[in-house]
Amino acid sequence: MLSQLAAIATIVAPVFGLVGLGYVTSRTGHLTERAADGLSEYVFGLAVPVLIFKTLAEARLPEAGQPWGYWIAYFTGAFIAFGLGMMAARRLFGRSHTEAVVHGFASGQANTVFVGVPLILQAFGPEGAVPLFLLIAVHLPIMMVVATIATEGAKTGLSGPGLAKLARTLALNPILLGIYAGGIAKLAGYVPGGVLKQTLDMLAASAVPCALISLGLALHRYPIQGDFKPAVVITALKLILHPLIVYILVHLLPMPPVWADVAVAFAAMPCGVNAYLLAQRYKAGVAASASAVSLSTGLSLITVTVWFLILGVR
Template sequence: MLNTFADISVIVLPVFGMVLVGYISARIGLVSERATDGLAEFVFSLSVPVLIFKTLTESKLPEAQPWGYWIAYFAGAFFVFAIAMVAAERLFGRGRQEAVIHGFAAGQANTVFVGVPLILKAYGEAGAVPLFLLIAIHLPVMLVAATVLLEGSHGFSRATMMRLGKALAFNPILLGIYAGALAKVVGIQAVGVPKQMIDLLSAAATPCALISLGLSLKRYGMAGGDLLPSALISFLKLIVHPAAVFALTMVFSMPPVWAGVAVLFAAMPSGVNGYLLAQRYGVGVAASTSAVSLSTGLAVVTVAFWLYILGVG
């Protein structure tokens, strides 16, 4: 038992330790707000897309669509999405649009800044393909669902759908996926100097993503004191979502690594996209902001728990 916990700590503590380094650096003023924005943009717009491109071009992709994998993950995601919406309306007396924000915060994970570093550390190259295949459709599916629900009460406009389509078409993460898939199909693989440049950029993704998350936590904090809704969102995100996915991975046949990646992906803390969507619509900002910080802090313990359940160490 002690060896198991020691093995798990080797996975979890360095990852969240780097987040803590980023947070302390921002807290003591070692890194400025301007640098925080720049590092986050570098990670999201360049380093992680290059890492995804590299992984997809160098890995063997599945010959058939892993439908059980998709169903297991997204059934769990929309299950907690629905619970959070109902709780927001009936327990906390929030309006329909704010309820959607709560649901989105509970159902979408911090895939880039925590998911990529932690899952790759847990499963190595074997987990890269299922991880990036899930990233490829995670944001589009969740964002489209949330936008449809948010806009539904007022009627859909052409401008809204155009804005959503443009956001998805030019999302840097998705561009990395498109480019990697195209290069794989055509048979293009980087060699020589281009490969060395790709390797350097992709290697920067993990440490920079973790430091960037730590820097951002100082900014978001526990804004607004909307603690009860954010606590429920965090519980749904860190416990209920991965538990539902774990149960479904035993129903649908898939390789153990794929099942483990789906569960860990679901166990990631609430992502900053919930806060960004709340800002855009002007509702649920306090709850979604607090959920990012609270779920990230609690994830140190809950991720270790799920690694233990999955037998990863």
């Protein structure tokens, strides 16, 4: 037990240490808002897409194809958390439908890029990369489409221009472009070599530390702003209920062990910053979503450690 805990600490501590470093440098003014914007744009627009492309192009895909139980287990947990988050917002806190959707989205949508990629790659290595990036490929599109339909469709019916705008946003998402390019390279049998490989290796190596520093800077921007009780409910649904449901389902549905572990770990990630951005877009649930992002990220240091213990990560 102690040896396993020590092994997990070597995975978790550096990750959250870099997040903390980013937060402190922002609090002290050593790095400014301009640095936060630039670093986040670099991570999201270049470094992580290159990491994903390189990993998928070089990865060994499972011979039997993608296990269907993997998708069912993860998204069942995500949408149960989403639904309960909406229900709590409506019945416990008396919020509007739009704000309830924001609460639900925050409860089911994980921070994949800034926390999920560093932690899961550290914990499961190259074997965990394929299920991780395949899940990232569909996670944001599915969750955003559902949230948009639930919000706009309830008001006036989802418009054609609204759907077209959402489709364009997702189609040009740099993370998804990295996944598409990596998948095409894998199907074509192309593996970068020579100077190109060295360049991609250097960019990919910068993705994880820059993502973590960027998250720390973002946490200073999205502090706990009040509306604390809803934020606690959202955090509990995201960090405890979502991974618990997935953990139960991965033991009932067929999939390779590493895929099962990645699904649970992915579900255990804190609320994504996209929840706050969605709240800003609809001018509803801004305080609750910002508080949930910060609170869940801070508490995930403890909860992720517990989930890694349960999963037997060493």
